Structure formats: structure tokens, C-alpha cells
Amino acid sequence: MTAVALSVRDFEAAARATLDPVYADFIAGGARDEITVRANEAAFGELQLLPRVLRGNAVRSLDITLFGGRASMPVLLSPTAFHKLVDPEGEVATARAAAAAGAIMVVSMASTVAVGEIAEAARRACEGADPPPLWFQLYLQPDREITEALVRRATDAGCAALVVTVDSAVLGAGERNRRNGFHDLPPGLRCENLVDLRDGENGHVRQILMSAEFTWEHVDWLRGITDLPILLKGVLHPDDARLAVRHGVDGLVLSNHGGRQLDTVPATLELLPEIAAAVEGRVPVVLDGGVRRGTDVVKALALGASAVGIGRPVMWALADSGEKGVRRLLELLREELDDTLALCGASGVADLTPELVRFPSWGPRSGRVVP
Ligand SMILES: Cc1cc2nc3c(=O)[nH]c(=O)nc-3n(C[C@H](O)[C@H](O)[C@H](O)COP(=O)(O)O)c2cc1C
């Protein structure tokens, strides 16, 4: 670490000082013109906070409970692939830092450490105390036996929920990766969750098949083979959010994949009021995309999210200074979040309601839904 990071964004500059630019591009990049990448962050800047005062909230809590599992902050680590690309310990370092912070980590199906080993590292980091929940992210696979095997691996590892990414009928067009010729993991690194599956390849990225063949019937099938809560990640249309609830899904991750799949879709924050209205509180909604500040977290929660996820910041912090970096990142967010709650007159996440935010230019004529 070159200097002590004072904000989430500091980690990117610090990481870039030493990271292979090809990997930095892989992390930073998005699909096509990266319009959605920029929109995600910009939307938080547009929304304003309108605080309450003299509320007497000297004692504050950032705790949340999701599917019966407790976490000490409403910020979870969104699934990101290939942590060993940027740190020799990879997901083990990330999991230790998340466990120490009491934050939920979503393990990517494309992790470079097996999910069981990640779970073990998290347990050990908590020294006997209950670690925060670990969730597992899954791309449905055309071969159902492969999907089943992955669900079994996640379940055996003690994962508390499955996050099924549904925005990837094809792999997003990351032009930076194409320009850099980055298609494979370097020698020695594998997608460890895919090792020794029926199709014989041993942990090659190629094994993760993106397919446009999936339908709601596959979600029903998944519902039938597991008792774990299922969240769909990447539902953007309110009609799909309603369908998801009808198909018995337990939660949504409102995500545009950090702008890495379909470019020019709206910022997730902008969609949040419509999605929250569509699900009518029947299932929790976790938002990710562009969250960089405690104020961003408060805005998303005020508009109806139960929690938020962070993707790139975790990769930058890990690349900069490993487990220590991710710990510091989560501490910074916790401090900012607590500070923002105090300044908004709130004592906890339950106090974060739509009255706390204002849309300066998002009037009815803009077509945006104002809560
Ligand atoms: C390097 C990188 C790898 C990612 N890998 C996955 C993945 O394996 N599965 C997935 O569902 N989403 C993946 N995502 C998307 C994140 O889960 C998340 O939706 C996104 O990064 C949130 O936006 P943010 O980076 O602005 O916080 C990845 C994102 C990045 C930047």
C-alpha cells in the first residue's frame, strides 16, 4: 500500500501502481462503451440526502438480518471472479477480511479457491464465534448435473444462500479484455469449484457455459433441488421482478453486473424505486453497482434496498494490500455509514426511508419513478 487509504476510491489508484494493467482493465472494465459503468456511480451523486435533526440517536446499529443470518453491516461483498489474479491468497484473504468485519461474502462460482476452503478460512477467522453468512453465486449450466454438483458443493461448504446470475445469456463484451487478449487465467490458477466435475476439464474458465436457453422453468427446477434461499442477480425489468416473486424466489440482487453485461441499461439506483414497488416488500432486494460511499449505502437503503453489494472496490483493496486492504475497505465503509446515519438522525437501517432522499432533476417529466 503506497499511502493509507482514506476512502474507497483510494484503493483503485493504489492498486494500479503495482497491478498488471491487463488485470486492472479486467477489473475496471465494462461492456462496450461502458456507459452503464459510469451511470451507476453518477446516479448516487445525483440523488440528494435530506437529513432529520435532533432525533437523539446517540446509539446506532448497522446490523441486518437476511434469511435468518446476521451481518454487522448492510454491505456485502458481491461475487467477483478470480481473486488469486490479484493476491496470492485470493478468496481466502477476502473471506477472512469479510468474516472479521461481520460482512456477508458472496463467493463467485469462478473463485480461484474452492468454496469449502473459503468457508473454512472464514470460520477460522472468527475463532469460535459464528461467522457471518457466506453465499454462493451460480451461473445455471445447460447440463443440470453440473448445476446440481455446484449446489451440492456450496451446500456442503455451509453456504446460506444461492445467488443465481441471470443477466449473462452470453458473456458481456468487455472490449478492454479483447484488446488486451485477456481470455484465460494464467498458468497455475483454476476455477476451483469446477475441478473434477463430470465434464472432465479441470477448472478451466471455458467450463462456465453462458447460455440463452434458460427459462423460468429452470428456476422452478432449481427451487425443487435445494432448500437454500435463492436470489436472482441481474433482474432489471419490474415485470421480471414480479415473475421472480411468483416463481418463489427468495430475494433479488438488483444488479447490472457493474455495467459488464448489457451496456446502456439504467443505473441500478435509478431502477430501485420501480423494483421495490414491484416486489412490494415480499422479498429483500440487494442493490449493487457503483456503491463507493457510506452515503451511497444510505441512499439505496432509503429507497428500499435491504443491503448493498460492492464489487470492484473489493478487488482493488485486495490487489493493493490483501486481507489487510479488504479489512480497511470495510472499516472505511462502516465508519462512513455510521457517520451518515448520525448526520441523518437515524439509529439504524429501519430509520432509512424515502423521505431522506430527494431527486433534484428526476421530476415526473423525466420518466423516473419518484417514491
Ligand atoms: C472483476 C469482476 C468480476 C466479477 N465476477 C462476477 C462473477 O463471477 N459473478 C457475478 O455474478 N458477477 C460478477 N461480477 C459483478 C459483481 O458481482 C457486481 O455485480 C458488480 O461488480 C457491482 O458493481 P461495482 O463493481 O460497481 O461495485 C464481477 C465484477 C467484477 C468487477
Ligand SMILES: CC(C)CC(=O)C(=O)O
Ligand atoms: C465470466 C465470469 C467468470 C466473471 C464475471 O462475471 C465478470 O467478470 O463479470
